Amino acid sequence: MFAKRLKLNIATGVAAFTLFSAACPAAAGPWGGNSYTPVGNTYHTPVSRIEIDNFPKEIQQYNLIRNTWLEEKIQKPLLAYNPRKIFKAKGKYDDGLRQCYTEPVGTYEDSDSAATYHGGGYISVTRGRIEEISAPYYGQRGIPIKDYNIYALSALASDYAHECGHWYYGDAVSERRLQQNQATADRDAIAMEERADAFGIRLLEDVPHFSVGGDLIAMRLTACEQGWNNDDSTEHPSNAIRWDNTYRFIKNRADNRVYFRNPSNRNSNVFYIRDNNHKEWKIAVPVQYRIEPAAPGTNKRVLRSAEDRAAYVMGQAAWAIKHDIWDKDHLYIVNASEYFHDLPNTNLDINVLVAKLNNKRWKIIDWFILDENDTYYNQAESEKLYLYLQSLLSSAGFDI
Numbered sequence: 001m002f003a004k005r006l007k008l009n010i011a012t013g014v015a016a017f018t019l020f021s022a023a024c025p026a027a028a029g030p031w032g033g034n035s036y037t038p039v040g041n042t043y044h045t046p047v048s049r050i051e052i053d054n055f056p057k058e059i060q061q062y063n064l065i066r067n068t069w070l071e072e073k074i075q076k077p078l079l080a081y082n083p084r085k086i087f088k089a090k091g092k093y094d095d096g097l098r099q100c101y102t103e104p105v106g107t108y109e110d111s112d113s114a115a116t117y118h119g120g121g122y123i124s125v126t127r128g129r130i131e132e133i134s135a136p137y138y139g140q141r142g143i144p145i146k147d148y149n150i151y152a153l154s155a156l157a158s159d160y161a162h163e164c165g166h167w168y169y170g171d172a173v174s175e176r177r178l179q180q181n182q183a184t185a186d187r188d189a190i191a192m193e194e195r196a197d198a199f200g201i202r203l204l205e206d207v208p209h210f211s212v213g214g215d216l217i218a219m220r221l222t223a224c225e226q227g228w229n230n231d232d233s234t235e236h237p238s239n240a241i242r243w244d245n246t247y248r249f250i251k252n253r254a255d256n257r258v259y260f261r262n263p264s265n266r267n268s269n270v271f272y273i274r275d276n277n278h279k280e281w282k283i284a285v286p287v288q289y290r291i292e293p294a295a296p297g298t299n300k301r302v303l304r305s306a307e308d309r310a311a312y313v314m315g316q317a318a319w320a321i322k323h324d325i326w327d328k329d330h331l332y333i334v335n336a337s338e339y340f341h342d343l344p345n346t347n348l349d350i351n352v353l354v355a356k357l358n359n360k361r362w363k364i365i366d367w368f369i370l371d372e373n374d375t376y377y378n379q380a381e382s383e384k385l386y387l388y389l390q391s392l393l394s395s396a397g398f399d400i
Helices: 002-009 049-062 068-081 127-134 150-168 186-204 213-226 239-253 306-322 379-394
Strands: 100-103 115-117 123-126 270-274 280-284 302-304 331-335 349-356 362-370
Touching: 068 100, 068 150, 100 127, 115 150, 123 127, 123 150, 127 150, 127 213, 150 186, 150 213, 150 302, 150 306, 186 213, 186 239, 213 239, 213 306, 239 306, 270 306, 280 379, 302 306, 306 349, 306 362, 362 379
Parallel strands: 100 123
Antiparallel strands: 115 123, 270 280, 331 349, 349 362
16 A cells, blocks of 8 residues: 555656766865864875884784775775775875774674774774674664665764774874874864764765764764763763764755754654755654565564664755755655665565766665555554655655
């Protein structure tokens, strides 16, 4: 019933895009605070030989293990869509980002820490953080991150992109363990982290399947361990401040047309969109289920919480509104096989909602399963998904 109602009223389109084609992002503006240095070539500090030569000691000290999955799924798209901001080193002592590593600490219940910039262009992510991000809820064991888990990929990309900010500004040169002068005083450490935050979320903006909302997901996970108001930190702003900064960034990018009614509630699956006529649409986002069909008589397994899914969609919709393409002339419903390469063998009708500016700049807004026979969803689940898509598309001018 749900699928039939949707298909009767929405014109679908199929377009073939290249997943990792390069695009030139627009110049970044101010973060909104006084500590952020605008992105530009004149601000980049190239890596030094001492940083590169020090890295083998980092491998030994932290038991780092090279992670080619991170290089392919996280680093590669960030590089491809941000060629004017980040790049990869081509030789031993060339400037640039290098191989990705995993630090084997933490579990899905305790990520210990997220990611580290080791200097020389080397970045690692902790094993616990990867497991935590891949779990549908905090405190549940994670599963391998598939292409269609765009929510987890965005959160992990946010962690990695933050460390790219430390590379870009040469923050590692202030580390005493590299036996260099401490160029940054302790009182400036928080400002340095805010600068890396601001740089990092901009790297997510033009990657089709990464959402700036992934940073909200990442910060919510961190807050589950540390709390929101962890103001005792001497090196990082509180989790609440970091979440609020990214939320304001999303809201401002959308010219205040994407927002929460109560932004102090950082665990909401409901946000609002104002359409071109300033009408407000309530977007109540349901949980996202795993694609594998549930066995008869069993419950479907959750892939991502409703709150995390809402954060992802919010960031993507803001990008489309920013580029003036949140309308029926630029939104397409496309078969998911066009975008996700590890879909299970199933008869489910899996679809992707795409906002396309041009052949190089586009965004995956979200994906969903259409169930014409009402066999995958129960009645309540089907109704929630229908109302979600109805509101989302209506805010873009579709007549549902």
